[in-house]
Amino acid sequence: MVLRVDYLARETGNNFLRNPTLTVATVVTVAVSLSLLGAFLLIREGVDGFNSRFQDDVEFIVWMNADAAPENVDSVENFLTTSLTVQRATYIDKNATFIEFQEYYADQPEVLDLVEPEQLPTSFRVVPEIADISLIRALGAEIEALPGVSGVDYAEEYIKQLNDFTTWASRIMIFAAVVSALASAMLMYNTIQTGLFARRREIEVMRLVGATNWYVRIPFMMEGLLQGLVGAVFATLSVFALNQAITRALAGENSLRLFESFALSTGSVLLISLYLLIVGAILGGLGAGIAVTRYLDA
Amino acid sequence: MIRLENVTKEYPGQTTALVNANADIGKGEFVFLVGPSGSGKSTFLRLLNKQEEPDTGRIFVAGKDIGQMSTWKVPMLRRNIGAIFQDFKLLPTKTVSENVAFALEVIGRPRSVIRTQVPAICELVGLGDKMHKYPGQLSGGEQQRVSIARAFVNRPLILLADEPTGNLDPQTSIGIMRLLDRINKTGTTVLMASHDRGIVDTMRRRVIELSHGEIVRDEARGVYE
16 A cells, blocks of 8 residues: 555645644643653753762761861871771862862952961861761761861762752652643644544545555644654753753852763753654654544544 | 345344345345335445444355454455445545545555546546536535445445435436446446335346345345335
8 A cells, every 4th residue: 555645744734734723732732741851851861970970989078177286187187098998088278278269259259358278177088998878977977086177078968968859859840741741642632533523524435435544544643743743842942941051050150060960961962852852753643543543443 | 246144233222223134146236225214224235344243144245254354454345345325425625536536545546547547437427527526516416426436436346325316306316326227237236225116116126125124025126115
């Protein structure tokens, strides 16, 4: 059986334009649900990147009192360099701390004027031998007890907080994406049913003269596919825009370098876009295919 | 060409449409199905192109048991069975030639075939000069000719006609019957459901009479009653 291209193009086009309001509504809901899905993928990718950066580099920071005596600093350094559980410890002295401080408050010179290097606390950046949280905790507690130490910050704490937040955020997003995807699938189903109803006389004749079910089905599936794809294109644009916004926010002077894994490369965003286009096409084509099959079997 | 073996068809909650029907119809025959409304004539026809499925019994078309036929072959069966109706079932937005061409187009016939076949069949049914008119611009008799052209353009083995003259005046009906007779003479088996006594009595063809779903008479060169 030959499915002629002009027939296909004509029928698909006619169907697509038959009911513009319903078509627009369908495309918009598809775009919204796929945008949510895209945002979810974007953030998940960022969290993955974030976690992998810390996986092999679990770090904690030992803060000294600003007025700690040099011998206290020496004893902490001694403790760290001799400890078997510490792989590497770097001392950030007052000048280095001041330089970081200057970078951090570059746009607030009035803050810089108030601070002298002498007033700043020094610190050790510690990379433990093993990335085991309970061991790191035990080590941290030991160090905290040393004289002159004001406290220990664990990177793991920030990671956990961030992961908790992103887990919730992405749960909400995936829930919203699924709900709106269901809504768009139902709307798609309805749009196709409306199209089937509008063409019921033609379909009756087609079946009577021996057109195959696929011949009837394919233009409607193409219509659904097209609606899914157009929606996915809009979703792709919004994902690109979102990534642009994140990238711009992270490029600011005040931003934390910690989060820079949330700005995805164009390649990653393109991959997400590809997923969205595939999901849109499947959503549309399959929804329409089911609608036609149910109509033909009724 | 067509054989029914003990075919029964019931519609849930309604009267039985066909009870234990047996019939054997040979190639090239012209058969009238007669009987009052609701006697099972339309069901008889609808079973033959699988618009309906029998509850029990077997139906053979061109030697094949169509009850055993897989779903994807049904369109192929229908390409060999033309069908016309009391209400014509023409597409109002297409012209005469587009309506006829549609039947060829949707079964994937090449354009070159459509270009030659459509004018030829329109000529055959006597509408050569009205090919570009729309169904709404034609009389009832002319519309039925278009539907015959559409049913016959694929040269089917069998033509099913469900009350084709039901909406037409006697004079117009005679014209339609002449056309069906011509089609029958090309070797196409014609089955026509009718309660038009005048037509059945004039044609003197085989008559199968149905009453409450049962075949009560099967007579060669019969009359309506």
